Amino acid sequence: MTYSAMSAPVVKLQSWRAWLVLGALVALFLLLIGRATYLMGYKEEFLREQGNARFTRRLTQEANRGMITDRNGDPLAISTPVQSIWASPSDMEPLSARQLADLARNLELPVEEVRRKLADKNREFVFLRRQMPPDKAQRVLALGIPGISKQAEYRRYYPTGEVTAHIIGFTGIDNKGQEGFELTREAMLAGKAGSRQVIRDRRGYIVEDIASIEKPRDGQTLTLSIDSKIQYLAYRELKKAVDDHKAKGGGIVVLDARTGEVLALANMPSFNPNNREKLDPASRRNRALTDTYEPGSTMKPFTVSAALETGTVNPLSMVDTGNGSYAIGPNIIHDTHPHGRITVEQVIQMSSNIGTSKLQLGMEREHLWQFYDSLGFGQQPRSGFPGEATGRLRPWKNWVPIDQATMSYGHGISVSLLQIARAYQIFAGDGVVRPISFQRLVAPLPGKQILKPETAQAMRKMLEMVTQPGGTALKARVVGYRVGGKTGTAYKPEAGGYNLSKYVGSFVGIAPMSDPHLIVAVMIDEPSNGKHLGGDVAAPVFSAVVAGSLRMLGVPPDAPQNLPLPDDVAAAVKEEM
Numbered sequence: 001m002t003y004s005a006m007s008a009p010v011v012k013l014q015s016w017r018a019w020l021v022l023g024a025l026v027a028l029f030l031l032l033i034g035r036a037t038y039l040m041g042y043k044e045e046f047l048r049e050q051g052n053a054r055f056t057r058r059l060t061q062e063a064n065r066g067m068i069t070d071r072n073g074d075p076l077a078i079s080t081p082v083q084s085i086w087a088s089p090s091d092m093e094p095l096s097a098r099q100l101a102d103l104a105r106n107l108e109l110p111v112e113e114v115r116r117k118l119a120d121k122n123r124e125f126v127f128l129r130r131q132m133p134p135d136k137a138q139r140v141l142a143l144g145i146p147g148i149s150k151q152a153e154y155r156r157y158y159p160t161g162e163v164t165a166h167i168i169g170f171t172g173i174d175n176k177g178q179e180g181f182e183l184t185r186e187a188m189l190a191g192k193a194g195s196r197q198v199i200r201d202r203r204g205y206i207v208e209d210i211a212s213i214e215k216p217r218d219g220q221t222l223t224l225s226i227d228s229k230i231q232y233l234a235y236r237e238l239k240k241a242v243d244d245h246k247a248k249g250g251g252i253v254v255l256d257a258r259t260g261e262v263l264a265l266a267n268m269p270s271f272n273p274n275n276r277e278k279l280d281p282a283s284r285r286n287r288a289l290t291d292t293y294e295p296g297s298t299m300k301p302f303t304v305s306a307a308l309e310t311g312t313v314n315p316l317s318m319v320d321t322g323n324g325s326y327a328i329g330p331n332i333i334h335d336t337h338p339h340g341r342i343t344v345e346q347v348i349q350m351s352s353n354i355g356t357s358k359l360q361l362g363m364e365r366e367h368l369w370q371f372y373d374s375l376g377f378g379q380q381p382r383s384g385f386p387g388e389a390t391g392r393l394r395p396w397k398n399w400v401p402i403d404q405a406t407m408s409y410g411h412g413i414s415v416s417l418l419q420i421a422r423a424y425q426i427f428a429g430d431g432v433v434r435p436i437s438f439q440r441l442v443a444p445l446p447g448k449q450i451l452k453p454e455t456a457q458a459m460r461k462m463l464e465m466v467t468q469p470g471g472t473a474l475k476a477r478v479v480g481y482r483v484g485g486k487t488g489t490a491y492k493p494e495a496g497g498y499n500l501s502k503y504v505g506s507f508v509g510i511a512p513m514s515d516p517h518l519i520v521a522v523m524i525d526e527p528s529n530g531k532h533l534g535g536d537v538a539a540p541v542f543s544a545v546v547a548g549s550l551r552m553l554g555v556p557p558d559a560p561q562n563l564p565l566p567d568d569v570a571a572a573v574k575e576e577m
Contacts, residue, residue, distance in 0.1 A: 062153045063191030065175055066219030068168055068182075070228040071261075071440045077168050077182065079154035079175075083137030085128045089118045092147035099145060106140045107132075130173055131155045156182070160228060162270040163235045166286040167226060167438070170273040179284065181222065181438070184386050191219035225261035225440045230254055230549045234264040237544045238522070242268040245527035245537050251288035252523075253421040254545065257516040259444040260425065260434035262383070263549070265289075265418075290387045292414040293523060296488030296534065297472075298508045299410035300356045301427065301459055304348055306371045307359040308455045315345045315458050321354040331402045333357050348462040349471045351487065353409045360408035361401060368404070369396035374450050375423040375433065377415055383436040391415040410490055417506075421521035424508050427463060428516035431456040460484060464513050476509055476539035478547045480557035485509025485520075485542065487534035492526070502526050507538035511546045514558040520545055 068077035085107065095103070095118070104111040107129045117126050130153070132140075137150050156171045158164070169180020176190065177183035194216035234252045242250045247268075254264035271283040285291060307313050324338035335354050339346070347355030360368065372378070378393030392414040394403070406412045415423075418436065425433045431451030434444060451459075463484030467473045472487045488506040491498035508521040522538040522545075531537055 061194035061214075061216045062151075062175070063193050063216040064154055064218040065156065065171070065191065066189040066221050068189070068222045068224065070224055070226045070231070071263075072227065073223075074228045075159055076164055076224065076226070076228065078157050078159070080157050081134065082131040082153050082155045083134050083150045084130045084153050085132060085137055085140050085148065085150055087118060087126055087128050087149070088147045089121050089123045089126060091124070092118065092145075095145065099143070102143055103128075103140070103145060103148070106136070106143065108136075156273075158273045160231070161274060162272045163232050163266070164226065164228070165270050165273045166267050166284075166288075167224070167231075167265055168273065170276065179386070180286075181224070181385075184384060185222050189219040189222060192217040223440045225256070225263065225438055226265075227263045227552075229552055230545075231264040231266065233548045233552075234545050235266040235270070237541045238266050239268055239270075241522075241524055241537060241541045244529065245524060245531060246529040247524050247537070248526035248528075249287055250522070250524045251291075251417045252541065252545070253288050253417050253519075253521045254549065255421050255425070255436070255519040257425065257428035257510065257519045259441055260422070260436050260447075261441055262418075262436060262438050263518070264545075286385075286387065287523075287525070288417040289381075289383075289385055290389050290416070292389045292391050292416050293504050293506075293525070294410055294413065294490040294493060295415050295420055296410040296490035296504065296506060297351045297353075298420060298486045298488035298506055298534075299413065300348060300351065300408065301463060301486055302372070302375065302423065303356045303360050303408040304344060304462065305426070305451055305455055305459050306363060306368060307344070308458060309371075309451060310363060310367075312362065313344055313359065315343065315462065317344050318342070319344060319347055319352075319355045319358055321347075321352050321358075324354070326354040326357060328357070328361075328402045328405055333405060345462050345465060348459075348486065349465040349468075351466075351472050356408035357405035360404055365396040365399050365404060368407075369393070369399075371450075372413075374448070375426065376419055377413065377423070381416070381418050381422055381436050383418065383438055385438060388418070389416045391419055410488060417521050417523050420506075420508055421519050424510065424519050424521070426450045427456050427459045428510045428519055429456070460510065460513055460516075463510060467509075472533075472535045473507060473509075473539045475535055476507060476542045478511065478543050478550070480559055481511055481546070481550055481555075482513040482559045483509055483511040483543075483546060484513050485539075487539060489532065489534045503532040505532050505534040505537040507534045507542050509539075509542045509546070511550060512555060512558045515555075517553060517555050518546060518549060 065079045067075055069075055100111055100115060104114045107114060109129060114128065117128055141148065141150060154175060156175065158168060167180055169182040170178055171182050172178050177186040194214045234254055238250050238252045250268045252266050256263055265288050267287045269283040271279055318341050320341050321335060321339045324335040326333045333353050335352050339350055339352055342350065342352065342355065372393055378391055380388040380390050403412050422436050430453040432447040432449050434447035463486060464482060465471055466486055467476045467483055473485060476483060476485055485508055490504050491500055492502040492504060504523060504525055505527055506523045510516045511518050520542050522541045524537040527537045
């Protein structure tokens with residue numbers, strides 16, 4: 001048999017089947033072209049958004065928060081550059097145990113915390129660690145893990161730490177003000193963040209900056225009225241007094257007597273705003289502004305000045321304080337010692353409760369209330385600081401004789417330390433009270449005339465007598481300078497009455513008396529080491545702060561250098577020398 005005879009028969013396909021296959025392929029091709037044309041023509045924006053969502057990111061560019069400085073330009077709050085590490089879990093491949101351990105170690109976080117943050121694969125952004133030092137952040141990036149990136153931020157740093165903590169306040173993790181002037185001047189300090197658009201590859205690496213959409217606008221500098229040298233001195237002396245007298249706390253305010261500017265304000269206890277991990281809430285209280293207390297005998301100069309203004313008495317008028325006890329209905333007012341007949345001047349010098357009570361009861365209730373109200377009692381000082389206390393000044397219609405009398409020596413009325421310091425401006429400034437300012441002023445703000453200049457001058461003489469022999473504040477004296485002021489000692493109100501074993505000792509004074517530059521108010525809360533009188537626990541703080549501050553300010557001495565001092569003050573001066 002031949003080969004050709006053995007060959008398989010040839011199968012011939014029908015032509016319509018070939019055309020059918022070809023037509024189907026062409027139709028499919030045309031469908032794809034049509035779909036592509038439709039998407040490109042009508043869904044271009046949608047496709048672009050989808051592409052951008054997968055490969056572009058809009059990153060925030062933090063603005064540099066404005067600096068806070070004292071009146072001389074010394075920094076009180078600055079921003080330091082830091083790096084925050086973030087991740088995009090949706091773009092990351094599962095990490096090996098080794099990678100996870102290395103990442104956690106360099107982030108200084110527990111492994112489980114890092115694993116938890118990366119677990120949600122639907123998340124495109126999560127912070128792993130905020131505000132790391134740049135060198136540590138670079139070590140994290142050096143691990144080369146895809147999807148891990150850094151973001152430049154700023155962290156607030158406070159060079160003066162706990163010394164100015166209650167004035168400056170602090171910011172949170174997002175660099176927003178939380179307390180103090182960081183909070184009240186947030187809009188001024190914060191600036192405005194910018195943004196930039198970047199392209200990343202499929203592994204999460206940023207490969208290109210597309211554009212800077214908006215440049216960041218840095219915050220402005222805030223210049224405070226604070227003098228950092230006087231502030232440190234005030235803080236140091238207050239802390240020493242609180243420690244020495246085993247007190248619960250304390251506060252101090254130093255005002256420029258000519259302008260109303262706050263040169264220093266400190267509280268104890270305080271806190272370090274650079275490290276708030278174990279922060280006691282009580283240490284955050286700005287006692288000088290937000291707490292009130294009964295001012296005790298530091299109120300007496302206001303009673304006497306109001307009486308002088310009426311013209312019914314003068315500094316040499318006689319007041320009979322009897323044998324040290326004075327009955328008002330069923331109530332008895334006492335002096336610490338019987339003084340008999342004394343002058344109005346001596347009422348202040350000897351701190352007679354009976355003397356001021358009689359003067360106060362000789363005036364109309366409404367007139368007294370208006371006088372106290374004009375001094376700012378019962379209302380916020382409006383210094384621009386958050387949380388200012390109003391204190392308590394009851395309506396005059398509710399006063400009964402015993403209330404009117406006890407208010408003359410600082411019971412039944414409550415004030416903040418800043419309020420009492422502000423009110424003493426009427427004695428330092430020839431009867432004028434000016435607004436309080438925590439910001440440096442170019443010129444003093446207009447004030448309000450409360451007392452006649454001659455009344456204020458007469459009161460300065462009385463306040464100076466308090467620091468001289470026969471007065472209650474010998475420990476307030478300052479070598480080379482004439483100073484004056486008033487001591488205060490009050491029981492602490494408690495459960496509808498007074499705790500007779502708890503005291504507030506205070507002193508408010510002016511210096512130098514020939515040309516007042518400073519007003520210093522000191523309050524020591526619950527001293528418990530054997531002494532509690534304002535002349536013992538608060539007056540020495542005044543003396544030390546005024547002595548140092550006047551020399552720092554270059555104020556010339558106005559008193560002989562050889563004035564006798566109390567033994568303990570003289571010993572302290574000799575030790576410093």
